[in-house]
Amino acid sequence: MLTIGEFSRLSHLSVRTLRRYHDAALLEPAAVDPASGYRYYSVDQIPTAQVIQRLRELDVPLSDVQRILRSPDPDVRAALVSEHLQRLESELDRTRSAVATLRRLLQPAPPPIAVELRAVAATTVAAVEGDVDHGELLAWYAGAMAELTAATTEPTGAPGGLYDNELFEDGHGHALVHVPMRVPPRSGRVHPVTLPAVELAVATHAGAHDDIDVTYGELGAWVVANELAVAGPVRETYLVGPRDTPDPEEWRTEIGWPVFRLGPR
Amino acid sequence: MLTIGEFSRLSHLSVRTLRRYHDAALLEPAAVDPASGYRYYSVDQIPTAQVIQRLRELDVPLSDVQRILRSPDPDVRAALVSEHLQRLESELDRTRSAVATLRRLLQPAPPPIAVELRAVAATTVAAVEGDVDHGELLAWYAGAMAELTAATTEPTGAPGGLYDNELFEDGHGHALVHVPMRVPPRSGRVHPVTLPAVELAVATHAGAHDDIDVTYGELGAWVVANELAVAGPVRETYLVGPRDTPDPEEWRTEIGWPVFRLGPR
DNA sequence: TCTCCACCCTCCCCCGGGGGGAGGGTCCAC
DNA sequence: GTGGACCCTCCCCCCGGGGGAGGGTGGAGA
Numbered sequence: 001m002l003t004i005g006e007f008s009r010l011s012h013l014s015v016r017t018l019r020r021y022h023d024a025a026l027l028e029p030a031a032v033d034p035a036s037g038y039r040y041y042s043v044d045q046i047p048t049a050q051v052i053q054r055l056r057e058l059d060v061p062l063s064d065v066q067r068i069l070r071s072p073d074p075d076v077r078a079a080l081v082s083e084h085l086q087r088l089e090s091e092l093d094r095t096r097s098a099v100a101t102l103r104r105l106l107q108p109a110p111p112p113i114a115v116e117l118r119a120v121a122a123t124t125v126a127a128v129e130g131d132v133d134h135g136e137l138l139a140w141y142a143g144a145m146a147e148l149t150a151a152t153t154e155p156t157g158a159p160g161g162l163y164d165n166e167l168f169e170d171g172h173g174h175a176l177v178h179v180p181m182r183v184p185p186r187s188g189r190v191h192p193v194t195l196p197a198v199e200l201a202v203a204t205h206a207g208a209h210d211d212i213d214v215t216y217g218e219l220g221a222w223v224v225a226n227e228l229a230v231a232g233p234v235r236e237t238y239l240v241g242p243r244d245t246p247d248p249e250e251w252r253t254e255i256g257w258p259v260f261r262l263g264p265r
Numbered sequence: 266m267l268t269i270g271e272f273s274r275l276s277h278l279s280v281r282t283l284r285r286y287h288d289a290a291l292l293e294p295a296a297v298d299p300a301s302g303y304r305y306y307s308v309d310q311i312p313t314a315q316v317i318q319r320l321r322e323l324d325v326p327l328s329d330v331q332r333i334l335r336s337p338d339p340d341v342r343a344a345l346v347s348e349h350l351q352r353l354e355s356e357l358d359r360t361r362s363a364v365a366t367l368r369r370l371l372q373p374a375p376p377p378i379a380v381e382l383r384a385v386a387a388t389t390v391a392a393v394e395g396d397v398d399h400g401e402l403l404a405w406y407a408g409a410m411a412e413l414t415a416a417t418t419e420p421t422g423a424p425g426g427l428y429d430n431e432l433f434e435d436g437h438g439h440a441l442v443h444v445p446m447r448v449p450p451r452s453g454r455v456h457p458v459t460l461p462a463v464e465l466a467v468a469t470h471a472g473a474h475d476d477i478d479v480t481y482g483e484l485g486a487w488v489v490a491n492e493l494a495v496a497g498p499v500r501e502t503y504l505v506g507p508r509d510t511p512d513p514e515e516w517r518t519e520i521g522w523p524v525f526r527l528g529p530r
Numbered sequence: 531t532c533t534c535c536a537c538c539c540t541c542c543c544c545c546g547g548g549g550g551g552a553g554g555g556t557c558c559a560c
Numbered sequence: 561g562t563g564g565a566c567c568c569t570c571c572c573c574c575c576g577g578g579g580g581a582g583g584g585t586g587g588a589g590a
Contacts, residue, residue, distance in 0.1 A: 002489060005434075005537065009495055010485030012433035012478055015538085016578070024576095036585055037539050043489045046482040051370050053478070057363040062576075074373065081367065088360060095353060098322040102346060105316050108339065168277040169270075171549085213277055213318070217311040220275030224267060224308045230274055268557095270566065280567090281549070301556060302568050327547075436578085 001031065007041040011049035018049075024062050026052060026069065060084050090138075097210035104211045113218040116202045118256070125160075126152050126184035127193040129176035134167050137175060144177045144189065149243075151190040155179045160237040160254075162195070165230075174233070200235065200256035201228065208248035215255060223259055232258040266296065272306040276314035283314075289327050291317060291334065325349050362475035369476045378483040381467045383521070390425075391417050391449035392458040394441035399432050402440065409442045409454065414508075416455040420444045425502040425519075427460070430495075439498070465500065465521035466493065473513035477520070484520055493524040 008015045021027040022039060027049055029039035048069065055065045068080045128144040145159065157180040166173030176193070184192035201223050205215040216234075223230060237254040245251070273280045286292040287304060292314055294304035313334065320330045333345045393409040410424065422445040431438030441458070449457035466488050470480040481499075488495060502519040510516070 003537075006489075006494070008434050009430045010482060010489070012481065014434050014436065014578085017576085019539090020577075033585095038585075039538085043486040046486055047370055047479075050478055050482050051367065054363045054366045054370065056576085057359060058367075074371065077371065081371075085364065092357075094322060098319045099350065101319045102316065102323075105312055105319065106339065106342065106346075165274045169273050169279050171279065213315055214312075216277065217275060217315050221308040221311055224271075224275070229271070268566075279549090282547085284568090285548075298556095303556075304567085321547085 001040040001042065004039045004041065007045070007049070011046050011053070013049055013053055021052060024066070026062060026066050058084060058088065100208070100210035101214060104214050113203050113215065113222065115219060115222040118200050118202050120198055120200050120256070122197045123180055123195045124182070124184060125178035125180045125193055125195060126190050127176050127178040128189045129174065129193070131172065132167070132175045133172045137167065140175065141177060147188055148177055148179055148190055151185050151187050152179045152181060155181055158237050158239050160235060162233040162235050164233045198232065198258040199260065201259045202254055202256045205253045205255055207251055209253065212253065212255070219255055219257060223257060228259040228261060230257050231260050266305040266307065269304045269306065272310070272314070275308075276311050276318070278314055278318055286317060289331070291327060291331050323349055323353065366476035366479060369479050378468050378480065378487065380484060380487040383465050383467050385463055385465050385521070387462045388445055388460045389447070389449060390443035390445045390458055390460060391455050392441050392443040393454045394439065394458070396437065397432070397440045398437045402432065405440065406442060412453055413442055413444055413455055416450055416452050417444045417446055420446055423502050423504050425500060427498040427500050429498045463497065463523040464525065466524045467519055467521045469504070470518045470520055472516055474518065477518065480520060484522055488522055488524055493526060495522050496525050497523040
């Protein structure tokens, strides 16, 4: 039996951290003296301590570490771990995209953007919609768009999406992806929707979506500079996307912000 | 002039976060109504807001974001940013190593480890030592070992290191790297040291140091199982290292834990 | 057997970068 | 002029740790 200090030396976990893990029911000491409260550990617990340490280095939350440790089946364990590795992978994507945006933002003279004001009539579309968290938006988009394209034939235009401003302001909100069709089907999550007519300020984003927020910002600046105000969910139209060409440089996304003229003029 | 809500929609930063950035003097509103406290932003501030957002996605601390934004020279900016990218790179290394360790830890039946008890006589060495934070240990090691190898000729044995247990328990402590020599030189940080004689429990770790803590743990378990207790800084000896062969599989590191027998026997 | 000191305990506060929500003031369009 | 959307500040919570206070314990040497 080892005292907490000895166990700390052997496991390379700090005493404080070991106590925290005890409180979190992550790594219970093999024995606790009921009189003094002293924690005593067994050498068998060293590997467990090290597993915890490594998972923490991967930023696995303590609650998930607990789930991993509790599952006796090594296959389940491996699945949980690789799930987290996948999460890390997507983090890496996020990092890559942030770097790309920074490059564009920090370049000295960003080329001016072309913005067009366009009246859009009401449109009938096949749509998949839902309330989503901002973090899950990309994953949700992938699933929704896959279901949508599988269910649609003879689209009358490029696919698009509507995204509530709350998604970005509060981190969660309504999202809708759609494909315009004359007679939209109804199957699974896919159902017909009529998008209302709006006045749109439209800019076109070129390339991958890594730095699409920069275009958003420039469009927003234009909207404000032209004495307009935004109203309603932003509309994206995927003119050229990954389904058309694998080269991200060729992708084209229209960003349309519903606007109205400020004040009576 | 935009209210905070409008600016939030345009910049995709939450209202709360904008207020926090104001408090942190990161993104000051273009104007603040002294009567009502209302914040008013200018469209020119959208790019700044987006830079902050991206840097935060890279986990750059707000204080560093401030330093980056405050530096007018774009070269300095770029340098600060790439410094953080380098930090991310090393994080990635840490992740890779954690994955490697997990693989070794989660494999069903780890092969038993060979441990040897060895009396080591006092040794004269050329050494570089210092008090280091655990996080900086690897960087410190690289610098110290480089200085050391540059200053030594005719070593009488493999290089090694002594690492205080406090390094792992408290996150900072004393570290020493050395090369055994008959007549150690004195230049820069390099100076002669006589390592005291100790009784060592020695295990050999094979491969890169990614999962060296696993070997530490197994050695510790052996020490405890054999009724010994650890005393003093752990000693590593780099029998085969990156200076000998580029293949990490071939590397061999001796881990020696100073021990003494428990109780009078 | 006693004493001393290293060790252990719990408890509270702090960090950073956000979110939730309460309670109350302000702006503006109808 | 009034309602409701918007804005303000303030406090508490989250996570996973660290610092430190204040006090109890265990075992080695005297």
